[in-house]
Amino acid sequence: MILNRAERMLARRYLLPGKGEGFIFLVATISLIAVALGVAALIIVMSVMNGFRAELFDKIVGLNGHAVVQGYEGRLPDWQRIADTARKTPGVTSALPLIEQPLMASSNGRVEGVLVRGLRVQDIRSNPTITSNVLAGDIKAITPGSGKIAIGSRLADTLGAFPGSEVSLISPEGRSTVVGTVPRIVSYTVGAVFEVGVYDYDKAFVIMPMQDAQELLMLGDQVGMVEIQTSNPDRVSEILAPLRPLVEGRGIIVDWRQMNSALFQALEVERVAMFVVLSLIVLVAVFNILSSLIMLVRAKTRDIAILRTMGASRRGMMKVFVTVGVTIGSLGILLGIVLGAIFLFFRQNVVDAIQVVTGQNLWDPSVRFLTDLPSKTDPVEVTAIVLTALILSFLATLYPAYKAAGTDPVQVLRYE
Incomplete structure (x- = not known):
């Protein structure tokens, strides 16, 4: 919208308070x-929701892969052939054998359910989700035959364990006796404590070399599953389609969507719902712009009539009041972007401060999965929020601008 010099002067004048216009x-x-506030709330909430999804995806996939070929009854026959075929499949970046079995762990008189995961030593050391989150001990100490394991930080707290502590793993697959099957109990030394940031994993995971897991579970040279990483997690089903005939009868292929479908679907629904609800704040705000412009038009009716008699066009008056309203909306949008950026930068400090003031634990990781408030700002979403607010601000100016342009100078100035 191009304004001439006089129209720019009028728009600037109407943006500033005049006498009696406070x-x-x-x-x-x-x-x-x-x-x-509406724009800031939208940016903050959408960034936090995106952060939730990204953090959960990275950490869940970092431990479980994009998909797993899982054998029936916890055993995957001919796993070497399946792993080799998977590696040769276009779009597959890695296929790693692993063992995963729920067991019981005991230490210091405490017993907890755990999820034992057996990995090759090179796979343990090359997994950034584990190696970059070691809190105590040394992950390099986890070697076959060493009798050392790595456990999650929450599990370590529950068991009262730390590097050097003894932890006994109890497997129901024990030896048979005349009185029945005796559970197999093997003691290990904690070599490292890690924290990936997902509560359920930190409270249950026990990592050990694959050979030790095979011995503990009496699997021989078999594994329980093959973890697969792909080049595009959103196309994982298409990429692994050629592998299904080979797996049929031996096990099933489960991708990351199926493993965590309820969680990610709930996040997506909540994300859309929050966007719609918070957009109402912006809508209410533009109604305020509408009301302020209507009041301004009524206050300036005499001025508008004089300008019309001096040659101002209807189109020119419309442009002036549209510019005033859009300027208010644009300044609000810019302020909202700044407020949103500041809040996101100090988001964890804000949460901690509120917890101190209220005395409530607002970020219980056992409820919210992650230990910190995440954030990931999507420029495309920010652009959509800005454009939505700008369009609503523009639409709110049309009626007052039309009323200003339709002012009849004869009627207004008749008794002046």
Whole structure:
């Protein structure tokens, strides 16, 4: 929208409070702040929701892969052939054998359910989700035959264990006696404590070399599953389609969507719902712009009539009031972006401060899976939020601008 010099001067004049126009200026300021808060709330919530999804995806996939070929009854026959075929499949970046079995762990008189995971030593050391999150001990100490294991930080707290502590793993697959099957109990030394940031994993995971897991579970040279990573997790089903005939009868292929379908679907639904609900804040804010412009038009009716008699066009008056409203909305949007960026930068400090003031644990990791408040800002979503607020601000200016342009100078100035 191109304004001439006179129209720019009028728009600038109407943006600033005149004599007796303090209330109109107050309403316009409230409108600006309301738009800012609406835009900031949208940016903050959408960034946090994106952060949730990204953090959960990275950490869950970092431990479980994009898909697993899982054998029936916890055993995968001919796993070497399946792994080799998977590696040769286009789109597959890695196929790693592993063993995963729920067992019981005991230490210091405490007993907890755990998920034992057996990996090759090179796979343990090359997994950044584990190696980059070691809190105590040395992950390099986890070697076959060493009798050392790595456990999650929450499990370590529950068992009262630390590097050097003894932890007994109890397997129901024990030896048969005349009185029945005796559970197999093997003691290990904690070599490292890690924290990936997902509560359920940190509270249950026990990592050990594959040879030790095979011996503990009496699997021989068999494994329980093959973990697969692909080049595109969103196309994992298509990429692994050629592998299904080979796996049929031996096990099933489960991808990351199936393993965590309820969680990711709930996040997506909540993300859309929050966007719609918070957009109402922006809508309410633009109604404030509408009301402030209507008040401004009524206050400036005499001025508009004089300008019309001096040659101002209807189109020119419309442009002036549209510019005033869009400027208020644009300033609110800019302020909202700044507020959103500041809040996201200090988000964890804000959560900690609220917890201190209220005395409540707002970020219980056992409920919210992650130990910290995540954030990932999507420029495309921010652009969509800005455009939505800008369009709503523009639409809110049309009626007051139309009323201003339709002012009849004869009627207004008849008794002047």
